[in-house]
Amino acid sequence: MTGTGEYLREMYRLLYERFGPQHWWPGDSPFEIMVGAVLTQNTNWANVEKAIANLKSTGKFSLRGIYDMPQEVLAGLIRPAGYYNIKAKRLRNLLEMIVRDYGGDLKGLFDESTATLREKLLKVKGIGPETADSIVLYAAQKPVFVVDAYTYRILSRHGMILDNATYEELQGLFMDRLPEDVQMYNEFHALIVRAGKTFCRKRPSCPECPLAWWGPSRYAQEEDSRD
């Protein structure tokens, strides 16, 4: 019997073979990655890059530098990333937590255990599960699997999950069956996004997709088998 874990490893292998390393997360520092994680919420990465460039152009691209900006000024700078008023507030909420609980020291926050770090981030208004996990994995380099709409879409189309599966259920699907490997989680999520962007836009499937040979029935039949 072939289990879900083996399918996931095969899926990773096929995607990596097709697309190669994705070099995520683009950014010069953990701080920049964290900021980008908030700015990219439901937003094209190209627009986030413009917003980050604006922030850097002020010469105040640091935790304190941004924290000290009036919210309206911050909003104006991140305008290209869209939702600029709400994202300015969300960034401020995040930086406020780090200033309040860690004296503004990002490393202090990232030195927390994986579980504590994730919980601290989720308490911030405007940081949901995907943004929190993106910060944990890509900025703090701790092993959590990041789930997004593409992850849901791909697994759903291959019959590996129920349509009403929650974020935590999808995350568990990966984390219960794959080794805790920061580099592999990094690459796997990035590859899923890459495949989703390339192939899963409109049509339910397409023959050029490296996963196209995976029929949904194949998964449905073996849903209950385990490694």
Place this chain on the structure above:
DNA sequence: CACCAGGCAAGTA
């Protein structure tokens, strides 16, 4: 022109 992008919280019934 419509559609969507590396979400999340708040409002409604």
Place this chain on the structure above:
DNA sequence: TACTTGCATGGT
């Protein structure tokens, strides 16, 4: 609890 809506720019 289960949907729906608001937030917004910029590329295809």
